[in-house]
Amino acid sequence: MNKPENRFRVTPVTLAVLASLTLSQIALGQEGQENPNEGDVLDEVVTTGTRLKGTATAVIEERKNQAFVADILGAEQISRTGDSDAASALRRVTGLTLVDGKFIYVRGLGERYSSTQLNGAAVPSPDPTRNVIPLDLFPSDIIESLSVQKAFSPSMPASFGGGNVNIRLKTIPENFLFNMSGNVGYNTENSGDAFSYNGGSQDWLGQDDGTRAVPNSIQTRWDNKQFLDNLDEDVALSLLKDVNRDYDPLLKSVGPDAGFGFSLGNSVDLNENWRIGFLWTTSYDNETTVSEEYELEQADRVGDSINIVRFFDDISVTETTVKWSNMLNLGVDFNRNHRIDYSLILLSDTSDEISESFGNTENLNLSEGLRIRDIDVEYEERKMYTNQIRGMHTFPSLNFAGLDWKYSLGRSLRDAPGNVEARFVLADANEDGFFDTQNESSLNNSTTAARYTFQNLHDRLENYGYNFTYPVSLKNWEIEIKVGGDFLTKTRSSESRTFDINTRAFSDSTDLVGSSFFSILSDEVLADTSHFNTTAIVRDTTIAGDDYVAAQKVDAYYLEADLFYKGKWRVSGGARFEDFRQVVAPFDPRTNQIDLPDDADRGQLAFQEDDFYPALAFTYIKDDSMQFRASVGQTVVRPDLREVSSSTFIDPLTGFPTSGTPGIDTTSILNYDLRWEWYREAGNNISIGLFYKDMDAPIESVQSPAQDGPPLIKIANAETGELYGLEFEFLQGLESFGDGVWDNIFLSGNLTISDSEITLDRQNIVDQTGLSAAVTNLTRRLTGHSQYVANMQAGYDSANGEHSLSVVYNVFGERILIPGIDGFDDSYEQPFHSLDTVYKYYPNFNTTLTFKVQNLLGENKKLEFEDVLLRSQTRGTKVSLSLKYDF
Template identity: 35%
Template sequence: MLTTRFSLTPLAMAVALVTSSFTGAVIAQEADTGNAEIFSPSALEEVVVVGRLQSVAASLVDERLELPYSADFLGFEAISRAGDSDVGSALRRVTGVTLIDNKFIYIRGLGERYSNVTVNGAAVPSPDLARSVIPLDLFPASIVESLKVQKSWGPDLPANFGGGAIDIRTRNVPSGPVAAISIGTGFNSESDDGLSYPDSGSSALPGALRSAISRYQGDLSQTNIYDVENDSGNAVTREQAEGIQRDLILSLNRNVAISQGSLDRDRDIKVDLGNAWDVADELVLGASISGAYDEDYRNKNQTKRSIGSPETNFAEVERTVHEERTTLAFVLGAEYAQDHSVQLSHYNIQNDSDEARITTSFSNDNPVVDNSPDRNYATRMEERELVLSQIKGSHRLGNFAPLTALEMLSLDWFYSDAEATTDIPNATSFIGSLDRNTAEPTPYISKSSSSGQFEFLSLKDSVESWGGKFSLPVDLSGRELNLSGGWWNSDKTREYYGYTANVGTLSTVGTPASVFSDGSIANPANSFDISMGSGFGNESYVAAQKIGAVFGEVDFRVSEEWRLTAGARWEEYQQAVLPVNLLDFTGVFNQQLINALKDPKQTFAVQNDDIYSSIALTYSGVDLLAANEFQLRFSVSETVVRPDLRELADVAYIDPELSVRVFGNPRLKSTEVRNYDLRSEFYYDGGDNFTVSLFYKDLQLPIEQVEGAGSDDDTVLRYINGDSGEVYGIEFEGLKTLPAGLFMSGNVTLSDSEITITTNNEVTNTDRRLTGHSKYVVNASLGYDSPNEQHSASLLYNVSGERIFFAGTSGNDDAFEQPFGSLDLIYNYYPTEHISVKVKLGNLLNAKREFEQKNSSGQNVVILEQEVGTSFGLDLSWKY
């Protein structure tokens, strides 16, 4: 956790902003000019998975048919069969869904900011440093009951809706005794040997350095230390001031010597226990506890090339990431007379990532012919944690109803309290070179004021969410009318604090381990210096967000075939995002911020409310295309997509997945979306089904990620609003039973998009596809179940067309991520009713991630490629 002092309390100010009338007078009143401290900071059902995939799909057909809006569902049996370990991996099987960075979901070609994610209907915080949308790899598949992806909007969903809404529905209490244990191992073809560095435990911002930042007001130069100490009555010499500075450098954890060696195999273990008890007449109690742990090592080596001169400006990146994931889940529930149920759930999910990286590069200033490449070293520990507590209830009046007409009145409600934190206790980077012209290559550390950088980051994202929905079916002369309505609220605060300590030196021969060793730093003959700041502007910000909504809906069965659904949602949205300068001890930055907030045109805080509506028409019948049942549904809705908190923050940050720098834009505006959806569904005997969907989305002021100004060999990204955009396409999905225990399932999405940008003269293509959009997405699987139910297998293929990674500027074309075709094979063997063995082969085609961009000369350049490798996994499970 980070502790600092500065002359404003930004979190309190942000909260005040979103709860006030947003007038300059109120803002001025909330400013605190005094110093203030800121402390930054279920069980498995008793099921043996041997049934065919069509039976799994059939278990969710009823809900899909009942819902008046287009939605796709994925049950835990299908997730288990596909061998997906987390929610992100599972969702890439859903029609029109693309998984990006193994974390974020693009639905119908729209980026993650256009998708809304809830857990059991509640808003949840995000531990991701680069986005405030939650990374879906954080949720293990072991806690999931089902996944719901709604693609046409209804008023019971948050109005922040573009591509779709994802609801992660966690496991309920078991209906009987459950005991299960699973252990597994595995490896990756590209991850036999890799990089590592000493594990020295926590190395957060040292207390000595934290105190020095306050005492010397952010200026750690020898001259300032000398002046401050002498002005305070502590007579020190220049040499003593230098000694104080060296002690500050010694307080940093420099035990980051990167070495090459063999990597451990993957390993995982899962345990589930639970039971249900009849404690009284019609009263049942249930409880479960589950835990999971897994870890793996992956080489994510990259090759980077400059768009301007790829033959002379390029870099080879050796990169190894070690991940550890731990999950603990506890569920307690009670049910009375099947009319009333209450469930309390608690989840603690931790995901730690440790990365070591060595980058070897050439540039125009350091050409290949000199044979002395630049050589940079970096380490990064990222600790993510999500603590989520929820209580939910479902009630039907039944016999307690005062009137017969109210017997079917039902109420569902929830309350959720969650906190996500991310700490980077010490991310280091060192710049240097490697002279290959000697008998033994000689490493150097560059002579610079920032030869070594030590970065300390802390994020705390807290969300309190609550809501409820009532529903009352009414019989109107044999025609069913369902009246429903409810409320939904979310209060969110986010604190993001970062310090960067720069250590400069003139003593350069050697690696970081030798140049920055204790002996080298303590030696007065060697020159060292320390300063604070990243050089890229503000690193910190605070934010607060409040959403309050009420909604209502009328669902009327006009006839046996026709159904009309209409509803509206009133939603009030308040948000403030304030940059923070942790090194401002003069008050100048804070006073400038206060003055800016008084401006009527200020963009730091917004408050608005609006009404969003939808209408859906459904036709149900039989015998069309020989189907036992078919549905045709059409819906129209108006929604909004608001900028991500991080996109609005006037700060610079590093996207950790691809190591590119990103700048926020406080002038971003919300995107207004009009959604049209037409879907036809056909259901046959044995679970066979077929669906065709058409969709169209009209966007005003869509948010785009574009290339920003940076050095020739450093990609920099930023965000802007386009003028208008549209997305349209067609989706096919289905499942077909074949002879000999075989069956096929899959989906295909064909779509296109267009965005117009006329207000930004730097963008090369003012008319093009939307950033992140793929023209096609294909998911296909071939499955087999043996007649004796002892063997099952699935061959799974997933691919999406090229998508724009970022929009090109200054004559350079847009950068495209190339298609990544993933072919996986999963085999399950059930020797007994209780024991199963699973074998999974991932990325059999050994595909790589590749990004291409055409430069102003028309040359197509692979600006980035990253290894993925083929993975092998083996799991042994026992279930009671």
């Protein structure tokens, strides 16, 4: 592209500040005037201030003008910290912690206590165990800002505990935009060879080519309700031959992580009234993570000591993730008063994991000269498709009344075709103390030597609504009345099929000798019936409740008023009415009948409630820089779809079997907030907030002792609960330390200190769940609550605008993930000290080079109880380099 010779020079810092000022004007509803002298050239622009301060101006201005307490994170702030998705970015927000890399806990409340919206609309979740959206689905490249509203307002969903997260995607650009980017990365844990297996030819695309899928011969039987029960020997062998058995771990070198991105957009004026535009973005990322793990499954207490009974002390895991994101925005604007936007968002996230685990059980242990070796392959594709159309209209002739409306239709899919696990037994035959994987190994001789699982889930969510605002001026009063409606319909269907390999079908156990699953069950072996007795080698282990359907419908209306008095006092409030209906029906796949024979239990599967949810907020505006806030609001938290079904599922967060409870009560929460905000010169600011939540019947996890294997987690109501704390946040430049380099350095951070307490009643839990409740601590903190969360960032921007450096630190206090039973204390996830650094180089107007190092301290994840290690996982240090060019 030829560039004009007389173009003026503007440093990146200048552009950031100018862009932020433009954004803040847009946020305030101000339209800039076109330059009448288009041919004039600006020779030079001189300004001071750091890049973060400049680009943070818009989001700070928006937060300042919010009627209810909210925290906002802008695109430049996300880029500055180097976070790759919405989940990792949100942990930088005051009081937020990240769990399992996907779910956000706001103010220490679990993911069920927060709601998530995309451009102000609800979207479906591809997680089979939760209603909430895994926030790692949303790459940071498509995010304009993240808004976390912590104080309830009537225009928000009433299912509001910790807060509402609104992911606001990038919109149509003001001018022509075309850029491309690429990145490579490396993790220190990936050095050398790592485990892999023979997958499909399209794995690099994040799409299974049918290699892992259930064969047609078995799928046809399932479709016809002919399950793999009591099969004849020859039929079972024939079916097994159709199944992919090539899942043996292979050692392969790990290549670098890689990705690319692309954006194209523009806006054009058709005439003096009409303007149209578009934005198209796409990105791809392929990343491999290698880790070493430890997992304790069962411990027994003998006097004052704890005996480790069942454990895996040597686990090697390789996980490859492939992510695609595509977004298309189309927009039309009429006379700057009427705008309609259409968005199509396509997100795909595929995880492919293989692990090899060595350990012991009660029956297979070191004292018997035995070890176990488990092979586990977990593959899942998560996809989300969302269509959104939004309208924003201003009517000058009606005193500048406004009408906003939205319609969103989304689908999410989860496909897990062919998760496989197999167990081998290692015997130290020569008693040398070394377990030879190759020569002292055999496939476990049991009815469950291996297990195949095939799962799929489909969510469909339709959400539409409207919001009408009317401003009124009365002497010293400026009033805005807001009336709106919000309507949501959600349906979900989930299906799971499982069958096991029964190696007791072999006539001679010596046929099980070896370390290769594929060799022991090769086509040649299966074709020779002399190896087998009359026992079927395949048996169906699909259970009742593996299939379920669910539906949810919410009709909501709200009235809200925002009143200003003399520009000093602001009163905002109103009420929301919600009519909520939900039904969940677990099915027995063999009969296609509801898996609840008791009519009373069936009646509990359907749930309906309607109520009013009021909120009120006060703001005292001392001057342009300082204000004081106070708010109170009544909200509710309802159980997830699976939490009201008695069917059992495996919780991916804990790995434990989890069962819902029909008839579980909703949680009522009374929320209080106080905050002082001081917005000072040059973008410096400080805020201090207090919050308190009074909870009735909080939904919690409890455990019931299991006969064999890990304990069963049940969902139950505690009696009461409370949460309270303090939040502190600041942004401060160091220019006061002197002239020169100090002018370009800033510090920012936040700290949350809080506590919580819930009270449980053992007998009420027994009555509610129908199971024994050997809860150790009847008074404890909320599950997932950290007593402190801290974020710190130090940043430097060079005077010439060509370099920027950020050092970012995050830590959370220990939090309960698994409540204790049978006298064992609760299991706490230990603090994780995350230290990252991001360096950016701007060699010219068009180019950005980014060098990023994450987890500089090499921290590992740990879960402990009573100083006993329950689980651990190495994370490694990740280094990445990316290049972005704007044409």
